[in-house]
Amino acid sequence: MIKQNIYKPRREQIYDWMARENIAMIMLEDAEGRRDSNIRWLTGQPGDALLFLSVGRKSLLVPWDVNIAGIYADAEHIRAYSTFDRMPVKACKKAAEFFKIPAGAKIELPPETSYPRFLKFIEALGGFDTLCREDGVFPELEHFRAVKDSAEIALYRKAAAITNDLIDSLEKLLRQGKLKTEIDAAAFIDTESRRRGCEGTGFETLAAGPSRSFAIHAFPAYSGESFGGKGLSILDFGLVYAGYTTDVTITAARDPSRPQEKLLSLVEKTAKLALSRAKPGTPAVQIASAVDEVFARAGKTMPHALGHGIGLDPHEGPAMRNRNDNQWILEPGMVIALEPGLYDPLLGGCRLENDILITKDGAEVLTRSRIIRL
Amino acid sequence: MIKQNIYKPRREQIYDWMARENIAMIMLEDAEGRRDSNIRWLTGQPGDALLFLSVGRKSLLVPWDVNIAGIYADAEHIRAYSTFDRMPVKACKKAAEFFKIPAGAKIELPPETSYPRFLKFIEALGGFDTLCREDGVFPELEHFRAVKDSAEIALYRKAAAITNDLIDSLEKLLRQGKLKTEIDAAAFIDTESRRRGCEGTGFETLAAGPSRSFAIHAFPAYSGESFGGKGLSILDFGLVYAGYTTDVTITAARDPSRPQEKLLSLVEKTAKLALSRAKPGTPAVQIASAVDEVFARAGKTMPHALGHGIGLDPHEGPAMRNRNDNQWILEPGMVIALEPGLYDPLLGGCRLENDILITKDGAEVLTRSRIIRL
Numbered sequence: 065m066i067k068q069n070i071y072k073p074r075r076e077q078i079y080d081w082m083a084r085e086n087i088a089m090i091m092l093e094d095a096e097g098r099r100d101s102n103i104r105w106l107t108g109q110p111g112d113a114l115l116f117l118s119v120g121r122k123s124l125l126v127p128w129d130v131n132i133a134g135i136y137a138d139a140e141h142i143r144a145y146s147t148f149d150r151m152p153v154k155a156c157k158k159a160a161e162f163f164k165i166p167a168g169a170k171i172e173l174p175p176e177t178s179y180p181r182f183l184k185f186i187e188a189l190g191g192f193d194t195l196c197r198e199d200g201v202f203p204e205l206e207h208f209r210a211v212k213d214s215a216e217i218a219l220y221r222k223a224a225a226i227t228n229d230l231i232d233s234l235e236k237l238l239r240q241g242k243l244k245t246e247i248d249a250a251a252f253i254d255t256e257s258r259r260r261g262c263e264g265t266g267f268e269t270l271a272a273g274p275s276r277s278f279a280i281h282a283f284p285a286y287s288g289e290s291f292g293g294k295g296l297s298i299l300d301f302g303l304v305y306a307g308y309t310t311d312v313t314i315t316a317a318r319d320p321s322r323p324q325e326k327l328l329s330l331v332e333k334t335a336k337l338a339l340s341r342a343k344p345g346t347p348a349v350q351i352a353s354a355v356d357e358v359f360a361r362a363g364k365t366m367p368h369a370l371g372h373g374i375g376l377d378p379h380e381g382p383a384m385r386n387r388n389d390n391q392w393i394l395e396p397g398m399v400i401a402l403e404p405g406l407y408d409p410l411l412g413g414c415r416l417e418n419d420i421l422i423t424k425d426g427a428e429v430l431t432r433s434r435i436i437r438l
Numbered sequence: 439m440i441k442q443n444i445y446k447p448r449r450e451q452i453y454d455w456m457a458r459e460n461i462a463m464i465m466l467e468d469a470e471g472r473r474d475s476n477i478r479w480l481t482g483q484p485g486d487a488l489l490f491l492s493v494g495r496k497s498l499l500v501p502w503d504v505n506i507a508g509i510y511a512d513a514e515h516i517r518a519y520s521t522f523d524r525m526p527v528k529a530c531k532k533a534a535e536f537f538k539i540p541a542g543a544k545i546e547l548p549p550e551t552s553y554p555r556f557l558k559f560i561e562a563l564g565g566f567d568t569l570c571r572e573d574g575v576f577p578e579l580e581h582f583r584a585v586k587d588s589a590e591i592a593l594y595r596k597a598a599a600i601t602n603d604l605i606d607s608l609e610k611l612l613r614q615g616k617l618k619t620e621i622d623a624a625a626f627i628d629t630e631s632r633r634r635g636c637e638g639t640g641f642e643t644l645a646a647g648p649s650r651s652f653a654i655h656a657f658p659a660y661s662g663e664s665f666g667g668k669g670l671s672i673l674d675f676g677l678v679y680a681g682y683t684t685d686v687t688i689t690a691a692r693d694p695s696r697p698q699e700k701l702l703s704l705v706e707k708t709a710k711l712a713l714s715r716a717k718p719g720t721p722a723v724q725i726a727s728a729v730d731e732v733f734a735r736a737g738k739t740m741p742h743a744l745g746h747g748i749g750l751d752p753h754e755g756p757a758m759r760n761r762n763d764n765q766w767i768l769e770p771g772m773v774i775a776l777e778p779g780l781y782d783p784l785l786g787g788c789r790l791e792n793d794i795l796i797t798k799d800g801a802e803v804l805t806r807s808r809i810i811r812l
Contacts, residue, residue: 096753097550099471110657129654129741131783136657146741149761175554176471179570182553196553247632255625263658268638279505283484284637367503367520379470387523409505 070215071138074208075106075123081204082119088169088192090117090201091156098176101376102205104307109137114145114155118163126155153181153188160192167191175202210373210381211397216308217421220399223305224419224430226260227312234299235436238292238316246271246286249299257303266302266309266378273297277315277413280368280405292316292438296324296412307376311401312431313417318438326362327406327414328435334358334404335416338370342402342420342427346394352386355404364406371402374419398422399430444589445512448582449480449497455578456493462543462566464491464575465530472550475750476579478681483511488519488529492537500529527555527562534566541565546574584747584755585771590682591795594773597679598793598804600634601686608673609810612666612690620645620660623673631677640676640683640752647671651689651787654742654779666690666812670698670786681750685775686805687791692812700736701780701788702809708732708778709790712744716776716794716801720768726760729778738780745776748793772796773804 082090092115094100103115103125112128125139126148133142141162148155160171173185173196182196212220230253237243243252249271257265272282274295282298291297300313317328334355341351352370359366369385382392384400394400400422405415416435420427456464466489468474477489477499486502499513500522507516515536522529534545547559547570556570586594604627611617617626624643631639646656648669656672665671674687691702708729715725726744733740743759756766758774768774774796779789790809794801 097473111655131653131781132657176552178550179553179556180549180572198554247629251625251629254628255621258621258658258660259662261662264642264660280503281485283506283510284632286632286638288633288635407505 071106071108075117076121077208078106078117078201078205079119079121081201082117085201086170087172087195087201088119088165089160089163090172091115091152091159091174092117093152093174095152098174100174100176101307102202102209104376105205105209107137107139109133109139110307112145113137114152115139116156116159116163118165120163122163124159124162126159153184156185157188160189165192168193170195172196172200175200206381209375210392211395212375212399212421213397216375217397217399219306219308220310220419220421220430223262223303223308223310226257226262226305227303227310227419228432229260230256230303231312231314231432231434234314238436238438241292243292244290246273246276246289246291249291250286250301253299253301253303261305263304263306266304266311266374270298270300272299272413274412278407278409278411279413280407292318294318296320296327296414298413298415300415300417302374302378309374309376309378310419310431311374311378311403311417312419312433313403313405313415314433314436315414315416316436316438317414320437321411323408324411324414327364327408327411328437330359330362330364331404331406331414331416332435335402335418338402338404339418339420339427339429342394342400342422343425344394344396344422347390348382348384348392348394349386349388349390352384352390356386359404359406366405367407368403368405370404371400371417374399374401394422396422396424445481449491450495451582452480452491452575452579453493453495455575456491459575460544461546461569461575462493462539463534463537464546465489465526465533465548466491467526467548469526472548474548474550475681476576476583478750479579479583481511481513483507483513484681486519487511488526489513490530490533490537492539494537496537498533498536500533527558530559531562534563539566542567544569546570549574549576580755583749584766585769586749586773586795587771590749591771591773593680593682594684594793594795594804597636597677597682597684600631600636600679601677601684601793602806603634604630604677605686605688605806605808608688612810612812615666617666618664620647620650620663620665623665624660624675627673627675627677635679637678637681640678640685640748644672644674646673646787648786652781652783652785653787654781666692668692670694670701670788672787672789674789674791676748676752683748683750683752684793684805685748685752685777685791686793686807687777687779687789688807688810689788689790690810690812691788694811695785697782698785698788701738701782701785702811704733704736704738705778705780705788705790706809709776709792712776712778713792713794713801713803716768716774716796717799718768718770718796721764722756722758722766722768723760723762723764726758726764730760733778733780740779741781742777742779744778745774745791748773748775768796770796770798
């Protein structure tokens with residue numbers, strides 16, 4: 065019952081757009097190497113599948129595993145992928161027949177469709193006007209998804225509560241000296257999250273002790289190296305609750321040197337600055353450039369973007385990067401990870417990442433990451 | 439020193455191919471949503487990067503994180519991605535200038551390049567003959583990589599030894615009743631692998647107890663459900679050692695019913711059959727169809743392929759599926775995961791997956807997965 069209430073109105077938004085834009089059918093694909101969580105957003109199906117939406121306001125879901133679809137998915141029609149010999153081009157052609165799409169009508173493919181595959185679709189869909197473009201329905205989906213609905217915000221409150229619970233426990237364990245290695249820290253996150261009902265983690269948990277925190281993303285993500293000892297340790301993780309991931313980073317600092325303390329205080333300062341600027345109507349690029357300016361005045365450079373939206377994907381709209389092509393304006397309902405960080409080959413790295421919800425007149429901080437001085 | 443010995447000969451194979459095929463420059467890209475482990479295979483760089491290969495037998499690596507590249511990567515030239523404003527099209531144009539590629543010469547892009555992006559590359563690389571095709575260098579790379587060299591086989595022996603060690607420990611823990619939930623089983627794999635020097639796991643560890651083993655790939659991958667109790671439990675995992683992943687699946691069966699025992703014995707029978715047919719010169723499709731026939735005679739259907747090659751990716755060449763377009767012939771040096779399995783919504787699922795190395799006159803079984811009858 066809940067499934068229908070959530071997913072159908074989302075598809076209705078897309079059907080409206082299709083009618084306006086005169087698009088007869090849209091194909092989406094979620095497959096190895098071509099992940100697309102739009103299918104989960106539109107139907108609830110969490111795994112490999114194709115999805116066809118018809119301007120006649122009907123959907124056809126083609127899952128790899130029909131048993132999983134039976135549990136999770138809401139769509140007007142469901143057919144096993146094996147029905148189409150697991151061939152996307154064939155499934156697309158059959159879907160057009162199924163929906164009685166008239167010759168010459170527009171069929172839209174994902175903008176990530178490769179050039180060689182696009183040629184095959186065009187050949188198979190000879191009678192139709194087949195589109196593959198970056199300014200079609202997919203940026204529309206990205207904008208719809210960037211503004212979370214009330215069901216999504218409720219899930220985020222739940223995900224954030226579990227995340228905060230683990231942050232508090234982590235701090236306690238660190239102060240008690242009970243987390244010795246990167247493996248200990250990551251294993252705590254990976255097991256305790258699931259014990260508390262999370263589906264999993266939004267990305268591989270990243271635990272980098274003082275010897276490895278200099279890298280933006282340590283490689284490997286975690287290892288047997290010590291964690292929480294003298295210097296700077298970074299722990300970056302996200303908990304997935306009913307599909308939605310948080311994304312937080314804690315830095316643990318033990319006996320920081322003066323140059324290390326300078327990194328910490330700059331990062332804390334920019335985190336506060338970014339939060340104070342986050343409100344509806346503000347261009348995302350303005351916030352990102354304000355932070356970059358503070359770092360620049362201190363002679364430092366942040367080697368990555370200030371943040372990003374989060375949702376079913378660990379990186380989604382709005383972009384929070386300081387680049388001319390960033391056109392995003394903050395709106396109520398957006399859920400954003402802000403993650404100022406500085407990295408030095410000798411001093412190590414420091415990052416502070418929290419998730420915020422843009423509200424009517426500002427921002428609500430959902431998570432409680434902090435720099436933990438041991 | 440070791441880096442050069444391993445990576446340079448691999449690039450030399452590609453330079454030879456480029457000279458033969460009259461390709462002046464090749465671009466590879468490893469990025470979020472467009473992962474390509476060919477860059478790691480050719481240079482050792484494990485993270486996000488672009489790689490340009492010139493027919494003049496020089497490489498230009500453009501990593502996101504130069505600190506990581508400094509540790510892992512071997513290439514004639516290395517430039518930070520930020521040099522090119524992190525824009526692939528711009529980097530490609532600059533690389534062509536850097537290598538003094540003459541006007542009109544052929545530049546090959548990854549076959550996964552999307553149609554809209556391909557148009558942008560064509561525009562930016564106006565003076566060149568820009569190619570994006572499925573029958574270019576990328577299938578060559580896939581074939582080169584499918585046959586492991588001696589360095590890779592040595593790594594596989596190490597990865598398999600750790601994998602087997604964990605399988606033995608798992609069986610012991612299961613018999614002692616010390617693994618109670620799916621989380622316990624997955625946490626054991628995820629932590630013990632890294633304690634033994636593995637980089638991580640090749641994919642999210644999948645632990646499905648009797649209530650969830652009916653799905654090919656349980657969703658979520660593991661949870662708080664019980665594991666190893668009455669019925670069929672599946673544990674599917676891969677350990678990554680220096681980049682190379684194993685891929686094994688154990689089924690634990692406690693007090694199986696007669697129909698469950700039938701699934702188990704059919705899967706054991708087909709695993710033996712597949713192994714007995716695996717030798718150089720045999721078409722992969724023959725082995726896969728032989729297994730499907732055995733299942734069909736028993737009135738069963740396996741809803742996935744028999745197996746796949748493994749390496750830097752958990753799925754690579756050779757394909758081991760029963761489909762007309764599967765042209766792979768087994769060769770010495772191929773490392774293959776064979777994974778017959780059967781799934782039933784009421785009985786649960788059973789899969790037995792082991793990794794083999796094709797040798798001069800047959801196959802060597804690298805891993806020791808088994809059906810564990812508790």
